[in-house]
Amino acid sequence: MKIKTKKIILHGKTKTEYQTVTLEAPTVEIDQQTQILTAMHSKDSAGNIVSDAKFSDKDQNFTSDTIKFNFKTQKGLTKNTITQTGEMFVHGEVVKKVDSAVTYVKRGYFTTCNLDEPHFGFRANKIKVINDKVAVSGPTHPEFEGVPLPVYIPFGFFPLSNNRHSGLLPPQFATNDQMGLGLEGLGYYHVVNDYWDAKLYGNVYSYGSWSANFNPTYQKRYRYRGSLNFGLQRTKRNFKGDPDYYSNNSYTLTWSHSADARARPGTSFSANVNASSTTYNRNVPNNANLNFQNQLSSSITYSKTWVDKPYNLTVSANHNQNNQTGIVNLSLPDVGFSVSTLYPFQRKEFAGSKRWYEQLGIGYNGTFRNQASFYDTAFTLNRFLDTVQWGAQHNIPITLSLPPIMGGAIILSPSISYSQVWLAQQRTLTWNDTEQKVDTAINKGFYLDHQVSFGVSMNTALFGTFRLKKDKSIRHIIRPTIGFSYAPSLSRKYYDTIRVNAAGDSLTYSKLQGGMYGGYGNITSGSITFGLDNNLEMRYKPKNDSTGEYKKLRLIEGFGFNGSYNLLAKTHKLSNISLYLRNNLFDKINLNATANFSPYKRNRLGGDDTLYAWQGPNKSLGRITAGSISLSTSFQSKPKDPAKDKEKKEEMDKQMNDPIFAADRQRLLDYMRQNPAEFVDFNIPWSFSLSFSFYFTEQAKPDYSGFETITSASTNFNGSFSLTPKWNLSANGYYDFRTKKLQTFTMSISREMHCWQLAINVTPVGLFRFFNFTISPKSGLLQDLKINRTRSFYTPY
Template sequence: MQTNLFNIVLSAFFLTLGVGKIYSQDIKNPPKLLTPLSQQDTATVNLKDVEKIAEITPPDTAKVKKPLLDSKIKYKAASYAKLNQKKQEIYLYDKAELYYQDIELKSGIIVFNYEKDEVYAGRIKDSTGAYTQLPNFKQGSNVIEPDSIRFNYKTKKALIWNSRTDQGEFKVKAEISKRINDSVYFLKGAKFTTAKDIEDPEYYFRTNKIKFVPGKKVVTGVTQMVIADVPTPIAMPFAFFPMTTTNQSGLIIPTFGDTRNRGYFLQNGGYYFSLGDNYDLAVLGDYYTNGSYALRGESSYAMRYKFRGTINVRFEDQIFSERGFPDYTKTKIYNIQWSHSQDAKSNPNSRFAASVNMGSSKYFRQSVSQLNAGSQLNNVLNSSISYSKTFQSVPQVNLSLAATHNQNSNTEEINMTLPTMQLSVDRMYPFVKKDGIKKGFIKNINLQYSLRGENRYKTTDSLFFKSQMFKDAQTGFQHSIPLSTNFKIFKYFSASTSVNYNEVWYLKTIRKSYNSLTAKDTTVTVNGFDAFRTYSFSSSLGTTVYGTFNLGENKKIQAIRHVMRPSVSYSYTPSFDKYYDTYAADGSGTMDKRYTRFEGGMFGAPGISNSNNIGFSLSNTFEAKVRDKDSTKTEPKKVMLLNNLNFSTSYNIVADSLPWSPVRISGGTVLFKDKMNVNFAMTLNPYAIDNNGKTINKFNIDNGGSLFRMTSANMTLNYSLSSKDGKDKKKENVQGERNGGRDDDLFGTNTDFSDRRQSQFKDEEEDEDGEDKFKGFFNAELPWDMTLAYQLTYSNEGRQNTISGNSLMVSMNADLTPKWKVGVSTGYDFVQKGITYTQFRFERDLMSWRMDFNWQPFGQQAYWSFFIGIKSGVLSDIKWEKRTTPDRVLR
């Protein structure tokens, strides 16, 4: 054995020097000690600038024997590698590296004893006397960075001094670590934390004994919490922390607190189910000592390159006051949210998507588990589930099925379509030849076919999914076949004409009659198939006119470009009085009223009078060429003055009175480098009104007034700016938008009590390189942002001449220091003369911890909340929070 070992070492020595070869041979009776060929006990290799890698391989013997080493060893060093044949050791110095099986070791100095199967690694001193090049020991996915390490690669045992290791979100440092095998460590004098800097953490847990199973668990003895190197009275006789790289099922610890009107509570406690790699489920619940409770189910699922989504189901049984008191109420509210998106590449010919937000109209106003500012002020909840399929035929056919939901939280009115079917056949050109050229009146003639079917429900919260809701359902189908063409006239005019055929099928119609007992009209629903058919004709003629006003190249504004797009249209729809019936509208039977049995249908009803309209419209765009401030640029800069300025009206040829429609003017532009959006609109009526405010068939100018009467006008301004102007921005406040709020924080941010670790501000904690945004105590660039929204509405339909709406809203966020963030969302209503919804936000970044204070000082949802806790999800239960619940909303 010793002879074989000597041959191994001698082979490695000559292979390293590259000066000779040695061949092994079978020796039946090897002596105990074989004198080496060289009289020197050690051999030193100066690597200098040339890096060499040596390999130690098992000897090639004629008889199969167990090798000394299980695999090859590779090593290198920046300064030198030293081989001691007597001690059977290899010394590596300065940027030393050693690779053996799944072990990677890097250090300042490495001593490899292949007789004892041990490796030692430690630090070295630099020219200043400071220790550098700490060992980095990696085996598989486990990495340890100690001051020094002693490792036996046969028994897999190790002794480590001042080890540092990352296990998930945990960072662990121990004075002495003993590695029993590749799955168990024992640590003495250890501290562990989620802080980024293990050498100087802002907090940590200190314990004298730890059993550590990498990737599975940490079990400790007596553990004490230390904050800023100051021991706290917070201690535990033992502790257990799961340390897994995959999701694991387990309990979710609830939060304890108290409320003004529901007593003490345990909130957001439950169980997390890890159901697999592609989906999970969390079941949470709240309980209040007055009997109120809440249940929530939250699930996420994903399949790479196919789809992903989330499902949230929430239910709350709320009790206010005590039974027997006059203000005692018991309310049940719920909310269902489902979001599903499909990867476009998974199936290009079909697509399924869902965005559901439905439930009790009062949920976001009365829920005690979250405070969503945007949803409280938003009156509408919308949902849609859709599936679309494209059939690659000739012509192409598209089919879509959808279920939609629209809910007004003020009126509690719900409109649903379950389902909506749409079938469309691609446009066909019957007169186009095989060359595919579509030019001229005939060749551009095309037709399409589309079918739309709906099963529509109109109900309220109290009747939702009850028998009355299904009884009142409406079902209908609409067939549409447009035949159209377009062509040029006199080269500069674009003309189009079309004939539209529509056929509508209903499964319910009505029948009206006069009830002599009640002296009122009676409407009866008639079940059964019925249909009507209509057709119409339309045409339009338009052109585009370009004009440029040159002001001079030496002027700041060199030119103004004006683009006009005038258009004249004509439409004709005949009378379909054959679908109208009459009934006696009084007891004598002398007065008849006309009606159509298709009244109230989802696709409308046929018209009883002719429609013969001529429409006029004019759209304008204004753009300026401005001399650039940068003198090195030769081309002028283009600046948009008005994105659009539109005028439209129409004239009914067959109307007996009031043939002219009001003139509608609308426009919009952007100012201040696209930071401000301005939109305005007004309605001008050419007819006068009488003393009762009713429009009469007389022009306003002939009645002693101006040419037009401005009956309504509105203007909106939106101004957003921030310190990140000109940089890429990410979409913000997605959580608030998903819950029915806005994509900005103009109405405030959402506060979800189930997870307070998330910041209520928009800024990311780290930059693209994964480093802190602020290095050091102060940074001159402190992020800030501001959003302004102004709205003005004027009404003068009946000479009231009033400002019906005039409000300003503002939202601001700023970093007072790199660690302090503040924000406010507020506004003022100049008509009601009062402050609108107001929210104040304060947050302190405590590195591994986060502290925030959220306050809404007045209003129906007045409340405040305070939170301080660890950001890491592993220790999310280490927190303290206090809050008040908003007052009850009775509407």
Template structure:
């Protein structure tokens, strides 16, 4: 209910000069009024009725002089039980859920007293029937709320005194014994606690300051401040403190983490964070070891909504083993460059730019002493790709892409790069298609395409990377391709397709070969200049789909079984291009007659796309694909349709017969397939090759069937079985699987070239904590005390692999391993994780990591332990969870001496 100054509070002052019959409402004390059994007090009136009575009884002539007003805005006040006016005290009492709104300020409390003499408002809580102090005052201005025990506010000065106030600013919960509100942007407080704990009255820890100056959304400036843990003072104290309160990114120092390793005592990952703008930042980190070793890293993340996002980092390490002057002293340098960039699909539908770069020293992850690289030392391959693609709309549509690619084997230290790769393609053109209706028959389905691929390929080693020598043997070339194809049906059920392809290859250099009888070796001369060759081929295929079904009746558990076969036969012709080949002679003197050996070669051998074949090829290919499915009665009695399950998925058998070959015409029989299990959540993939030819005493294939050589019909030359499976407690509770919407670009291990899961362990962050270390966020299944869960959440990941080889009578399992990882939430505050595996061939455990998490409300504790192996180490960390105070921590780590 609203009223202006002349009609409300200002009128109350006039009542002091008139002898109205309202003194009977007065009481002798200032206690809270309670109605007696015999109520002699006049009925309570609301503010509007009070104003009307005052206007009717006021016979004083209104002063024509304009009086100064002490209120600058409309005052609105309400209460549930009553609003009582006391003319003698010139006060108004509002009782039970009282509320006053003045401008952008709102005061709520159990009891509010308005003193018109002092132009002040007092707000208190009230005591309920159980003796509990309830309805404590709440002071709100704009979006800031303070919840004290009592409030005193002056309308003239707009200053306030607040007792035992509680407020939240940024990540801090602040409680002050006495708070003086100077204005809407400055507060002075005495005997203050501020903490990131949710319970400000009983926090796990807090900072205690005798006096502070508090500027909302900006800063807290304190005098002497102490840190208390469980109400016990700690030696951690500062003569003064400055705590930024802004929610925006701010620049600042990053405190390093101490440790001990074979390189001596160290400080890891200390530096400075630069908040460049709302779209980009910069992180500069460094580590130093007492033997002189050091590493540096510069990282930046950038993002623009609905446009793009990415991150880039450059890392360098200088490592010293032993001490200078010792015989085993050595030094080495390693580096690593990463860049990830992704473009929003809505930014530009016709063009796209993407980057995923991970290159550097091959031994970087294996020899790195930074704990943030722990989860990536198992990587054997580094790869990079930077690409730009553009689509030109029209008929036909043209697609253009330009890319730079890099592949690096960290074991062999070989590097393959393509700088750049140009690809241009055109969509299919049907020159004889009808203007109206679908295409039918051989003639109307004739189509052709055009594609161009040009690249500059560089093969080098890690030692020559980024040196001029790496470009010495670069291979430049381009390949034009025009495929022409058509398809039609024969006898209604057979699908026939034929195609021919014309290719033209351009190269920037060729190689001439000759024989040097003096040196008895082949001499290769490089011929720089443009050269080209042209090839063509022909192929045809025919296939169909055969369905077979056996019904057992709807009353049976297995109601029907269906077998789907897709047989196909193909024919390929590859002409021999002898005109691109030459011959040189090798003369070897003999006792009676000189031995002359003719060697065929092509000047295109060793070029980017190699030389064309000089042998005529003609082959027939045979393949058949099988799928076995069944319809079974659903366990759910409410289901109206049977459930479909797959016994065998895409089991294919294929081989080929070389019509133009002289011997060994039949290729090995190839078998591939998968068996879906557990509602298609587990797929067992298998494969193998069966050879019909026998081996001689030197374990070489001979043109003789194996069964004719005393063996079986087929000889298993190789085989493989592998599967991966993820399951959790939700699979046994009938719950729906939750989709993982996490962006892989946010995963540090993935950006380093590793896996997004923890099958090979998890890396540790710059502060020593494990990435994704807050496993309790969003868990709503905690009980009231947080001691245990009725249902214990858990998850497990398995990966199994087996490879068998017998191509030359090895009869051995070349690889056989199982990897497993998982997490168990023992209680709402405890979680245990593990990652390990077992190598059956080498009879030993693979890299094993044990992880322990403890949520301490405002704090978090983690322990990471690698119990054995080359990376044997442990790391203990306890720190405040809030990112604002994450530098307040204790960390202890120990690494194994890798030189032992």
């Protein structure tokens, strides 16, 4: 303390607090007469700064060489200062704080780079900063690595608000060989109120193509959240008179809505609509995944569960379409009503154990549907109304849970079920002798079909152990099920036999087939159902494990078969056998395989003959009529920073499972697939995933002249590899073995540049082949400050 000058000097790790102000510095001088506090940094013997002076006042933070602050006037002056507001860092040679919200900067530097010597920024001699609102500067020019660029703007306007605000959406320049030069993403964003906002944006090309999208979003915390997008697209390629001239108008409509379950307990409403013209997806440039998306579906659902009552109601509207065939199916409405299982003989007050008859339960579930179908390119109201059909189905199951027998080893479950369907049409087939083909007629009316069935089932589990060594054994678990069911035929009036080809072959068919609900069988069934499920696991003690505990290894997770034998049928008593296998090899390869095994010989149409495969000439055990195999695997290296990787996964799982994010989830996934280079995780040096699927089935030819085998095989692959700690190469694609073509392939190169990112996307295969080159800051505040180059090439097959 200096008594004469009334000054106090502090040395070391000092900390001064006054109201909302906190100051930390290695050296602090306090003048009691002027109420001015001066803080200074410290240097080592080589002249390097060891510790800075740090000043904070509410949301403002300064790191400086020297700080002077007047406690009385709340004004301050700093030198060589760095302050942060939101994502923006402001460097200033001299910074003057005039009040708690306003700061002036002399010879300042704007940047989103968090280094003391930033990679890039905007240099201006005079800057005014208003906390969480805006920063305004005089003439400004950019600098990269300390090198100024000869590009000046008369003033700078930098919004610092963390809240939403309306404004223009800047476009990016693109070149398309078929559409010409274009501006993509040009539009306007408008904040309506605290719950609503909207974007209106689009693309325009020099050859006449354009698209426009209207995208409002809404959210009310603890109530609901959703978004809607309606788009119009006008596609023109080349010019009139050109043999490759193409012109098309199309639209798209998507709507996603999710409600918080806490808003109205027992009642929910959700929507996931994805509808468009069948030509819309194939005409979207620079999106290979969307170009090959031929299946679209929508669902709008309202459901209600009555409190303290066993009733459940679901009302929905559904839509699906195939862009390849142009068929659109609408179901409006679909109504489902169910009554949970009731136990009419159960006592209201229990005393002791339950009696067997108290386990008798009865329930109900019913559905009502309306459906219409039409071709997108040939829609008329009359054609639409002509395809309208309706139907209903009712099921009344009666179950009884008997006490386990043989000490709980065997469980018996008897059941009775009554089902009924209502249909508005039936299909009649007749042989046209003149044209030598089968004609189809649709008869409108009211048709009722029903079925009653009785059954009892039994299941148990058997265990067997085979000891390999003293500390290693294999355990085999067998779960057999067997049951008996009886269902009298009540549907014979809906079956007929007709001639189907010139050779005189006949076919028995159901008149209700192809309706809203299929009819029931025409054969009285007294069937024995059987099934066998197995799994194998190894129990062993690791050699290097000092705990002495045994571990389990699943060798085969499950394999088995299911089938039935109809004691009352005249022919085809034994049903086809369903075979299956599922496994996870080495905890890395997921394997699923299924097959349909027919024990009968094949007839001329590819169906089952009346003779078993082991009867007559050419004896065999049977034949495989359909099957599928799917394999998938993924590998990745260990993360460089495990803590960072764990934090990222927890945050992603939270967002993916949170219903509040449901509305934006699909749009984010689509954007990530379209721009993979912008979402590279440099914390994972390499990753690879591969999936393969194969399917085949035998079916009769459309003209009933024989049968054919339909096969499908494809593989999807996705990989990412860091060539260096800062360069990453990734690729993904889809290969169709049937066409022997690589249907889609996208390759991406990314460069980590600390506060910037470089991304190159190339798609050399597909309907739209394109490449995209982008350099942009990582900060969302400067997301529109980017260099972008896009070129597209339309290559129809």
